[in-house]
Amino acid sequence: MGKTGSWRVFRPTLLKDKCVKCLRCWIFCPEGSIIRNKDDTVEINYDYCKGCGVCANVCKVKAIEMDREAKKK
Amino acid sequence: MAIKDLPREEYVMMGNAACPGCPATMALRTVLKALGKKTIMTVPACCTAVIQSLYPYTSFKVPIMNIAFEAAAAGASGIEASLKKQGKEDYTVLAWAGDGGTYDIGIQALSGALERGTNFLYICYNNQIYSNTGIQRSGATPMGAWTTTTVGGKTEFRKEMGEIIRAHHIPYAAQASISQPLDLFKKVSKAKSIKGPKYIEILAPCPPGWRFSMDKTVEMGDLAIETGAWALYESIEDVVTFQGKSKLILEGKLKRKPIEDWMKWQGRFRPLFIPSRDEERINQIQHHTDNLWERYQKEFL
Amino acid sequence: MKVMIDTGNYIAAKAAVMARPEVVAAYPITPQTTLVEGIANYVAKGEFKGEYICVESEHSAMAACIGACEAGSRVFTATSSHGLLLMHEMLHWAALARLPIVMSNINRVIGPGWNIWADENDSISQRDTGWIQLYCSSNQEIFDTIIQSFKLAEDAKIVLPVMINHNAFILSHTSMPAYIPEQEEIDEFLPSYNPKWKLDIDNPVSHGNIIGTEYYEKLRKAMQDAQEQAKYLIPKIAKDWQKRFDRYHGGLLEEYRCEDAEYILVSMGAIGAESKVAIDELRSKGKKIGLARLRSFRPFPSEEFIRLGKQADFIVIDRNISIGSEGAVFNELKAALYQKSDAHVIGFIAGLGGKDVPYWDIETMCMKAITKKTKNMEWFGFTEEV
Numbered sequence: 001m002g003k004t005g006s007w008r009v010f011r012p013t014l015l016k017d018k019c020v021k022c023l024r025c026w027i028f029c030p031e032g033s034i035i036r037n038k039d040d041t042v043e044i045n046y047d048y049c050k051g052c053g054v055c056a057n058v059c060k061v062k063a064i065e066m067d068r069e070a071k072k073k
Numbered sequence: 074m075a076i077k078d079l080p081r082e083e084y085v086m087m088g089n090a091a092c093p094g095c096p097a098t099m100a101l102r103t104v105l106k107a108l109g110k111k112t113i114m115t116v117p118a119c120c121t122a123v124i125q126s127l128y129p130y131t132s133f134k135v136p137i138m139n140i141a142f143e144a145a146a147a148g149a150s151g152i153e154a155s156l157k158k159q160g161k162e163d164y165t166v167l168a169w170a171g172d173g174g175t176y177d178i179g180i181q182a183l184s185g186a187l188e189r190g191t192n193f194l195y196i197c198y199n200n201q202i203y204s205n206t207g208i209q210r211s212g213a214t215p216m217g218a219w220t221t222t223t224v225g226g227k228t229e230f231r232k233e234m235g236e237i238i239r240a241h242h243i244p245y246a247a248q249a250s251i252s253q254p255l256d257l258f259k260k261v262s263k264a265k266s267i268k269g270p271k272y273i274e275i276l277a278p279c280p281p282g283w284r285f286s287m288d289k290t291v292e293m294g295d296l297a298i299e300t301g302a303w304a305l306y307e308s309i310e311d312v313v314t315f316q317g318k319s320k321l322i323l324e325g326k327l328k329r330k331p332i333e334d335w336m337k338w339q340g341r342f343r344p345l346f347i348p349s350r351d352e353e354r355i356n357q358i359q360h361h362t363d364n365l366w367e368r369y370q371k372e373f374l
Numbered sequence: 375m376k377v378m379i380d381t382g383n384y385i386a387a388k389a390a391v392m393a394r395p396e397v398v399a400a401y402p403i404t405p406q407t408t409l410v411e412g413i414a415n416y417v418a419k420g421e422f423k424g425e426y427i428c429v430e431s432e433h434s435a436m437a438a439c440i441g442a443c444e445a446g447s448r449v450f451t452a453t454s455s456h457g458l459l460l461m462h463e464m465l466h467w468a469a470l471a472r473l474p475i476v477m478s479n480i481n482r483v484i485g486p487g488w489n490i491w492a493d494e495n496d497s498i499s500q501r502d503t504g505w506i507q508l509y510c511s512s513n514q515e516i517f518d519t520i521i522q523s524f525k526l527a528e529d530a531k532i533v534l535p536v537m538i539n540h541n542a543f544i545l546s547h548t549s550m551p552a553y554i555p556e557q558e559e560i561d562e563f564l565p566s567y568n569p570k571w572k573l574d575i576d577n578p579v580s581h582g583n584i585i586g587t588e589y590y591e592k593l594r595k596a597m598q599d600a601q602e603q604a605k606y607l608i609p610k611i612a613k614d615w616q617k618r619f620d621r622y623h624g625g626l627l628e629e630y631r632c633e634d635a636e637y638i639l640v641s642m643g644a645i646g647a648e649s650k651v652a653i654d655e656l657r658s659k660g661k662k663i664g665l666a667r668l669r670s671f672r673p674f675p676s677e678e679f680i681r682l683g684k685q686a687d688f689i690v691i692d693r694n695i696s697i698g699s700e701g702a703v704f705n706e707l708k709a710a711l712y713q714k715s716d717a718h719v720i721g722f723i724a725g726l727g728g729k730d731v732p733y734w735d736i737e738t739m740c741m742k743a744i745t746k747k748t749k750n751m752e753w754f755g756f757t758e759e760v
Contacts, residue, residue: 002088003088004087004088004089007093021077022076023076023077023079024076026076027076027079027102027103027254028099028254028291029099030091030093030094030095030096030097030098030099030102030290031087031089031091031098032083032085032086032087032098032102033087036081040077045087047087048087048088050093050094051093052093052094052095052280052287052288052290053094053286053287053288054094054099054287054288054289054290054291056288057288057289057291057292058291066288110575111575112575113445113573113575115441122583122584123584125580125583125584126583126584127583127584127585127586128583128584128585128586128589129589131579131580131583133578133580134578135575135578136573136574136575136577136578136579136580136581137573137578137579137580137581137583138440138441138444138445138573138581138582139580139581139582139583140437140440140441140467140582141437141463141464141467143433144433144434144437144440144464146434147399147429147433147434147435147437147438147441148437148438148440148441149441150399150427150429150434150438150441151397151399151427151437151438151439151440151441151442151443151444151445151449152441152442152444152445152573153441154396154397154399154425154427154438154441154442154447155396155397155425155441155442155443155445155446155447156445157425158396158397158424158425158447159396159445159446159447164575181430181431181434182430182431182433182434182437184430185429185430185431185434188430189427189428189429189430
C-alpha cells in the first residue's frame with residue numbers, strides 16, 4: 001500500500017516531557033508506526049501513521065495530542 | 074510481566090491495508106511477537122487476507138498461505154503434516170481467521186482439525202461480523218446489533234463458540250481481547266508450548282463494523298470485559314480459569330457494569346436507544362448476559 | 375517385477391504408496407473407498423511412511439493437500455462424483471496455485487437419485503479447473519499412469535495438478551493383473567519431490583494475496599502454456615516408461631488399428647477398452663475402422679485429431695452430457711477440427727447412469743454412423759435422432 005501516512009485526517013503529536021515510557025502507545029498502535037527506541041522512548045513514524053488516535057486514547061498521562069492534519073486557514 | 078518485556082521484533086509491517094484503528098493488526102502484532110520467526114500462517118478470506126495488500130507486495134514477515142474462506146483449519150492440517158515429515162515440529166502452524174471463517178463457513182474444517190488432533194494454533198479474531206465483505210451478520214453477531222443483513226438489529230443471540238470448542242476437549246483453549254495485550258501474549262506463549270490443537274479467540278472491536286470512533290478500539294474491548302459481554306478465560310486440559318477483570322467478576326469481587334454501558338457507544342446498537350430506549354430488548358440482552366455469568370459461576374467457581 | 379491381481383482401486387493404492395507421497399489427505403466416498411482403505415492398510419503395515427489425514431470432507435481433503443503441497447510435500451488424494459464436486463472450488467485453487475497434486479478420481483454418476491455406477495459427468499464437469507485430466511482403461515494403465523502423473527505434475531514446465539480417472543466398479547472394483555515394478559525402479563523413474571518454492575520462514579512470502587488484473591492475466595496465460603507443454607510431456611513420459619518397463623498405453627491418444635482407417639472411433643475409459651473388441655469385430659466384417667482411445671482430455675489433443683482427420687471421419691461416444699449442449703468430446707473434437715479439417719464427426723451419448731455399454735452396442739453405434747443412419751448426434755437407446 002505504500003506510505004499510508006497520506007491517509008491521515010488527524011495527526012498525533014508526542015509531548016516528550018509528559019511521556020513516562022509505559023509503552024502502551026507502542027503496543028496498541030495497530031500499525032506499529034510508533035517506534036520503540038532502545039531507551040524505550042517512542043517516536044511516531046509519520047510516513048505510515050494513519051492517524052487513528054488509539055495512541056492518544058490509551059495514553060494514561062495524556063502525552064499524545066490529536067490535531068487535524070490539514071492546517072487551519 | 075510488563076509491556077516493556079514484550080519482544081521488540083515486528084512481524085506486521087507498516088504500510089498495510091488495514092483500516093485506521095484496526096483490531097486485527099493490533100492483535101497480530103502481539104501474537105507474532107509471542108510466536109516468533111518459526112511460524113507459518115494460513116489465512117482464509119477475511120480482513121487479514123486483504124490487509125496483506127497487493128501482489129507483488131506483502132505486509133507480513135512470516136510465510137502466509139492464503140486459502141479459501143471455509144478451509145483455514147484444513148489447510149493448516151496439511152501444512153502441519155508436511156512439516157512433521159520434514160522434521161520441523163518446532164514450527165508453529167497458525168491458522169488466523171475471522172469469526173465468519175470460524176463460527177460459520179469454517180466451523181466444519183475447524184471441528185475436524187480439532188478432533189483429528191492437528192498440532193496447530195487456531196486463532197479467531199472476532200469482530201462479530203463478516204467485516205471484510207462489508208459488515209454482514211455472522212453467527213458471532215450479538216443480539217440487537219445492526220449489520221447490513223440485520224438492518225433492524227439481529228434477532229438471535231450469538232453462538233457460544235467457547236462452549237463448542239471446549240466440547241472438543243483439546244489441550245488448550247482461551248478467550249482474550251485486543252485490549253489486554255499482556256494477557257494475550259501470555260496465552261499465545263502458553264499455547265505455543267503445548268502440542269496438539271489449540272484455540273484462542275480474540276475479541277476485536279471493529280470501528281467501521283460496530284460504528285464507533287476509530288480511536289476507541291481498546292476502550293470497546295475493555296468495556297466488553299467490564300460489562301460481561303466478553304470473558305477472558307483459559308482452559309488447560311479442560312480446567313478453566315478466568316483472568317483479569319473477568320476473574321474478579323466471576324468471583325463476585327467486581328460488579329459487572331450494565332451491558333448497555335458497552336452497547337451505547339456503538340452505532341450498531343443505535344436502534345436500542347434512539348429515538349427511544351427499547352427497554353424490552355435491552356432487558357432481554359441484560360438477562361441473557363446475567364444467565365451466561367450464572368452458568369460460568371456454576372461451572373467454573 | 376511382481377504381478378498383482380487386484381481391483382483398480384487397490385492397484386491405484388499400491389501406485390500411490392510407491393510414489394512415496396509425504397501426505398495423503400482423503401475422505402471416503404463410494405466407489406473410491408477401497409482406494410483410501412488400501413492406503414490405510416499400507417499405513418498399518420508400515421509400508422506407507424507418509425502422513426495420512428482422515429479429513430472431514432472432500433473440500434477439506436483438497437485444502438489439506440494444498441496446505442501440505444505449499445509446505446513442500448508430494449501429496450496424493452482420491453475421490454469420486456459428489457466428492458469431486460464438493461472439491462470444485464479447491465480444484466480451481468490447486469491449479470491456480472500451480473501445485474503438482476495428483477489425484478485419482480473414480481468416475482461415478484452424480485445424483486439425485488443416488489447412483490454409484492459409472493459415468494463421466496463428474497470429471498468432465500471439472501474440465502475448466504485447469505487440472506490435467508487422464509483417463510485409464512485397465513488396472514495396469516491405472517498403476518503406470520499414476521506414477522507417470524507425479525513425474526508430469528512436478529516437471530518444471532508443468533507444475534499443474536493431475537487427475538487420473540477410472541470408471542466406477544468396471545475398473546475400481548474389478549480385478550485384473552498388473553505388473554508392479556520394484557520400489558527401487560520406481561524411485562529411479564520418480565525421484566523425490568523438489569519443489570520450486572514452498573512456505574519458508576527464511577524467505578517469507580504471502581501466497582495468494584490480492585492480485586491485480588495484469589498479473590492475473592499472466593497467471594492464466596502461464597497455466598495455458600503449461601498445458602500446451604503437457605501435450606509433449608505426456609507422450610514423452612509414457613515413452614520413457616515404455617523404455618524402462620516395456621509397457622505403453624498410448625500418449626495423448628492410444629491409436630488402435632488406425633493405419634488405413636476410414637473411420638476412427640473416439641472413446642474413453644471403460645468404453646475405450648470395450649471399443650477395441652468392437653473394432654476387431656467390425657474389422658473382421660471388412661469395415662476400415664480404428665480406435666483413437668482418448669487418454670488425455672485436458673490438454674485436449676487437438677493436433678492429434680487434426681492429423682487423424684486427414685485420413686478418416688470420426689465417431690465419438692461420450693459417457694457424459696452437458697445439458698443444453700452436447701457431449702464434451704463430441705463438442706471439443708468438432709471445435710478442434712474447425713477450419714483445419716474436412717473430417718466429419720458423428721456423436722453418441724451412451725452409458726449415462728452407469729448403463730452398460732458392451733462391444734456389440736459399440737458396433738451398432740459405429741454401423742449407424744458408417745451407414746449414415748445417424749448423421750449428427752444420437753442418444754443411443756433413445757429412438758429419435760437429435
